[in-house]
Amino acid sequence: MLVKPHQPVEIWESPVEPPTGADVLVEVEMAGVCGTDHHYFIGEVDLPGPMVFGHEGIGRVVELGPEAQTDCVGDPIKPGDRVYWVPLKPCHRCHACTILEDTSLCPHQSPGRFRDPRLTPYATYTDFALLPPGMAFFKVPEGTPSEAVIAFGCAxxxxxxxxxxxxxxxxxxxxxxxxxxxxxxxxxxxxxxxxxxxxxxxxxxxxxxxxxxxxxxxxxxxxxxxxxxxxxxxxxxxxxxxxxxxxxxxxxxxxxxxxxxxxxxxxxxxxxxxxxxxxxxxxxxxxxxxxxxxxxxxxSALSRPRHIHQAVQVARRHHERLPLAEAVSHRFGLAQAQQAIESAGRQETVKAVIEPGRDRT
Ligand SMILES: [Zn+2]
Ligand SMILES: [Zn+2]
Missing domain, CATH: 3.40.50.720 (NAD(P)-binding Rossmann-like Domain)
Incomplete structure (x- = not known):
């Protein structure tokens, strides 16, 4: 959690809620460290209150809510499958979402609203994330390395x-x-x-x-x-x-x-x-x-669900021919999140990722 700019990030504990409805519970495998995280840290982006970091995630499905069966293009998912998400959750009840049909302009989906792990359970600097209906996530095909997707995070x-x-x-x-x-x-x-x-x-x-x-x-x-x-x-x-x-x-x-x-x-x-x-x-x-x-x-700001899906497809098609996965240059545990953000801010990394599981092994 970033509580205040320039203050070291903190680790907060919060119970893992079981998935209900169409929620999908995932164990985070990798969270991308984004330049924007550093901009929040140094106070260049307004922080409305304590915020859970992380808006680029790959995780393994742990448990499906009773109404969850597929990712957001209808691909069936089951426990063990990997999924990728960028936690933008458009409201589907505003001018941008409904009239312009451009969810990237929805004023209610900003990551700046992630104030509490229980309220925003789909941020990614966490052990577990709960993906809610209405937020796009997509299965990462077998054979496509997680690194090839997360190396380009939200980018x-x-x-x-x-x-x-x-x-x-x-x-x-x-x-x-x-x-x-x-x-x-x-x-x-x-x-x-x-x-x-x-x-x-x-x-x-x-x-x-x-x-x-x-x-x-x-x-x-x-x-x-x-x-x-x-x-x-x-x-x-x-x-x-x-x-x-x-x-x-x-x-x-x-x-x-x-x-x-x-x-x-x-x-x-x-x-x-x-x-x-x-x-x-x-x-x-x-x-x-x-x-x-x-x-x-x-x-151009942010993205729409189809671009998140296209990002997975770019990785799937090109990871064998091009060094996409090699762009992940640094790996950190959750406990080193502060170090990860600072070294990304100093541009020492090509791409840094947080692997929450690292602290446990
Ligand atoms: Zn980002
Ligand atoms: Zn909206």
């Missing part, structure tokens, strides 16, 4: 949603990805799968850039080496005959990335902003630049 569904909002990536489009954490890595992989041409990834440290290259980046720019924003812009312009990139994807989570990204978009190009969810602040832009260059700026 893969977030990026699948974002790419859907971006629209077409044409064969040969040049793409710049700002950031090489899990969101940037997911963007790199999906751009490659979509047939993009040059894919340039800007980020650090080298372990993350190396993974970006293995997942499809054709070139990388090390933030630690290219010291100034102007130098990085020059490198991107040089590589594109001065045009800039057809598509720039902001996955950096740093406010400064926005202004820099705007300079990298080619005339007629698109700028997809995905990583600034928990980066407060303002950034100057020159509105006539948007006007005069026909660029489009597209925002």
């Amino acid at each position: 893969m569904p977030t990026m699948l949603h974002a790419i859907e909002r971006l629209g077409e990536i044409r064969l040969g489009d040049s793409v710049v990805v700002q950031g090489c954490g899990p969101v940037g890595l997911a963007a790199t992989l999906l751009a490659r799968l979509a047939g993009a041409g040059d894919i340039t990834v800007i980020g650090a440290p080298d372990a993350r850039l190396e993974m970006a290259r293995r997942l499809g980046a054709t070139s990388t720019i090390d933030l630690d080496a290219a010291a100034t924003s102007a130098e990085r812009a020059e490198a991107v312009l040089d590589a594109s005959d001065g045009r800039g990139a057809d598509i720039v994807i902001e996955a950096a989570g740093k406010l400064a990335a926005f202004g820099e990204g705007m300079q990298l978009v080619a005339r007629g190009g698109r700028y997809l902003v995905v990583g600034l969810w928990s980066a407060p602040g303002r950034a100057p832009i020159e509105p006539r630049h948007v006007n005069n260059t026909n660029i489009r700026i597209i925002g």
